[in-house]
Amino acid sequence: MASPLAALGLLVSPTQLGLVGKPGQIVSGTLHVSSSKSEENHISLAISDFTRNEDGQVVEILDSKLQPRSCKGWIDVDRSDFVSPAVGSVDVTVSARIPADATGSYWALVALASQPPARDLRGQGVAIRLIPRVAIPIVVTVEGTTKPAVAIIETRAVRADKGVDVYSTIENTGNTAVLISAAFSLERRSTGGGEAEELAGTTVGPLTSLPGTRMKAKGHLEYDGSLAGVQAHAYLRYGPDAADSTEAVAVIEDRPPVRQDSAVNGTSPSAAHPVKR
Amino acid sequence: MTSRRTMLLAVVICAASAAVAAAPGPPSIVVLSPLVDLGSVRPSVDGIAAPEPRSAPIPLLIQSSSPWSLTATLESNSAATQLLPDGDRIEIRPAGRVWTRLQLSLPIPLASGGETGPAGDSIPLEVRVISTLDSPPGSRHVRIRFAIASDSNTGFADVSYAVPVVTQLNDDLTPFVSPRVNPARPGLYPYEIRTYQVVSNVPWVVEATLSAPAIAQASAATLPQNTLVITNETGVAQPLVPNEPVAIASGGASGQQPRSVQLRLAVKVDDAVLPAGDYSGQLSLSIRPAASSGSGTEAAVRR
Numbered sequence: 001m002a003s004p005l006a007a008l009g010l011l012v013s014p015t016q017l018g019l020v021g022k023p024g025q026i027v028s029g030t031l032h033v034s035s036s037k038s039e040e041n042h043i044s045l046a047i048s049d050f051t052r053n054e055d056g057q058v059v060e061i062l063d064s065k066l067q068p069r070s071c072k073g074w075i076d077v078d079r080s081d082f083v084s085p086a087v088g089s090v091d092v093t094v095s096a097r098i099p100a101d102a103t104g105s106y107w108a109l110v111a112l113a114s115q116p117p118a119r120d121l122r123g124q125g126v127a128i129r130l131i132p133r134v135a136i137p138i139v140v141t142v143e144g145t146t147k148p149a150v151a152i153i154e155t156r157a158v159r160a161d162k163g164v165d166v167y168s169t170i171e172n173t174g175n176t177a178v179l180i181s182a183a184f185s186l187e188r189r190s191t192g193g194g195e196a197e198e199l200a201g202t203t204v205g206p207l208t209s210l211p212g213t214r215m216k217a218k219g220h221l222e223y224d225g226s227l228a229g230v231q232a233h234a235y236l237r238y239g240p241d242a243a244d245s246t247e248a249v250a251v252i253e254d255r256p257p258v259r260q261d262s263a264v265n266g267t268s269p270s271a272a273h274p275v276k277r
Numbered sequence: 278m279t280s281r282r283t284m285l286l287a288v289v290i291c292a293a294s295a296a297v298a299a300a301p302g303p304p305s306i307v308v309l310s311p312l313v314d315l316g317s318v319r320p321s322v323d324g325i326a327a328p329e330p331r332s333a334p335i336p337l338l339i340q341s342s343s344p345w346s347l348t349a350t351l352e353s354n355s356a357a358t359q360l361l362p363d364g365d366r367i368e369i370r371p372a373g374r375v376w377t378r379l380q381l382s383l384p385i386p387l388a389s390g391g392e393t394g395p396a397g398d399s400i401p402l403e404v405r406v407i408s409t410l411d412s413p414p415g416s417r418h419v420r421i422r423f424a425i426a427s428d429s430n431t432g433f434a435d436v437s438y439a440v441p442v443v444t445q446l447n448d449d450l451t452p453f454v455s456p457r458v459n460p461a462r463p464g465l466y467p468y469e470i471r472t473y474q475v476v477s478n479v480p481w482v483v484e485a486t487l488s489a490p491a492i493a494q495a496s497a498a499t500l501p502q503n504t505l506v507i508t509n510e511t512g513v514a515q516p517l518v519p520n521e522p523v524a525i526a527s528g529g530a531s532g533q534q535p536r537s538v539q540l541r542l543a544v545k546v547d548d549a550v551l552p553a554g555d556y557s558g559q560l561s562l563s564i565r566p567a568a569s570s571g572s573g574t575e576a577a578v579r580r
Contacts, residue, residue: 002363011448014444015445015446015565055568058522100481112489113450114450125457125458126457126458126552126553126554126555127456127457127458127555128458128504128544129454130453130487130491130560131557132448132449132561134448135563203479205566205568206566217568220569
């Protein structure tokens with residue numbers, strides 16, 4: 001397929017790089033950088049720290065001491081200044097030297113920025129030039145030391161336009177970065193002790209969850225029937241084993257969601273009850 | 278007459294020798310490696326050279342006392358089989374031959390031969406998976422049924438693979454340069470609109486982040502907070518604060534058809550003092566899987 005992608009810009013793949021190795025090992029992965037625009041790009045690389053906020057957004061951390069699971073100091077790249085050719089691509093090898101005592105997951109950010117052209121902005125008044133930058137999260141996981149664990153802190157379900165909105169606050173309580181796939185559903189309890197009837201369902205993710213961080217996931221469930229006897233379920237899967245999952249149930253509220261702060265703190269009377277699986 | 282008798286005798290001898298050499302019983306298939314794990318199969322994305330699809334061998338052993346024809350079919354009625362997404366293509370071939378796409382419930386001829394002898398004939402097959410962005414991420418398990426002659430002579434291979442999440446933003450490293458701004462004249466001074474392309478096999482969100490305050494080149498003064506804004510399509514401006522991502526757009530899985538996203542930056546001049554100078558900063562654009570199943574663009578929404 002001829003793609004408009006070929007007519008524009010720069011491509012960096014993947015948009016997040018995961019490296020896995022044993023304590024004491026050096027592990028590496030590759031970033032593919034290509035100029036799909038027919039011109040060279042002068043690119044420089046920098047490594048920094050980051051975390052993810054509750055919305056899953058990447059937020060940089062300027063002081064490494066504030067990021068106890070930083071692997072910024074372990075990471076090396078095989079080229080920090082290079083020219084991305086007009087045609088073809090450049091592979092950048094990102095390697096991490098894992099300390100012998102490391103456990104779980106660690107992370108840092110590799111940022112690619114174009115070097116500012118020697119262009120004069122002279123003139124009257126003010127001009128603001130912004131240099132574009134592409135930031136790629138690098139997650140290093142130490143094999144044999146992982147303890148993945150995820151908890152649902154709260155789930156709320158609120159009647160919305162054409163259905164129900166379900167919100168879950170999720171905390172990574174283990175030492176390992178995981179990809180979370182979330183499934184939300186509306187289920188009507190059986191009156192005769194049989195299986196509950198699923199009325200609507202949707203999925204979200206996968207979402208990257210870092211140890212020690214919280215994030216929010218939201219699902220919109222389209223359903224225009226009666227909500228009598230109906231509950232909202234949130235189900236999270238964060239690993240290949242059935243045990244790598246957790247679930248919560250929430251009653252459906254009629255009012256709009258309350259402020260985020262109280263939802264996270266679990267002060268709502270309709271906070272969900274996590275279900276052990 | 279003699280020649281006719283000789284011919285008949287020759288036919289009888291041939292038939293007898295064939296009967297002696299042939300394997301007894303009905304034809305059979307043995308799948309020597311019935312479990313195949315192809316690992317992670319990354320969807321091909323335009324603009325990035327797709328890696329050569331990984332293939333795996335499936336050696337078969339066929340024993341038959343008569344000519345045989347081998348077919349392969351994707352199974353649809355096995356517990357080990359899921360319905361394949363449209364974006365996944367499973368291909369098979371005898372080693373070194375042309376790849377053929379396997380079909381659900383439709384036998385594909387792969388090879389044929391004559392009687393095999395008691396040791397049987399070894400048939401080296403290869404299988405591979407090609408995935409596109411029309412495929413959602415996830416693990417897949419499919420079963421291939423091999424058959425000769427009739428359905429009663431079958432063998433199976435179970436193939437596993439996983440399609441990873443792919444989100445890709447076509448970025449543009451050309452610097453954003455604002456128009457000249459008159460600090461004494463309040464208003465919005467828009468940058469040139471920039472269009473990006475997104476492809477993804479999951480719902481996505483594109484965000485812009487001002488990495489740090491823009492700095493004046495001559496005086497090292499920092500650009501006052503809230504001077505840079507991102508405007509949405511209706512003209513509503515959201516301030517671009519250092520290290521606080523702003524969602525520009527979101528959407529559902531694009532499949533192979535890229536989705537266009539526009540970035541509308543502007544310099545906002547109001548009553549606050551904007552010291553003269555030429556400022557420079559860095560702007561990150563990123564894409565990630567969305568944390569919401571809601572679909573459609575929420576342009577320039579602070580999250």
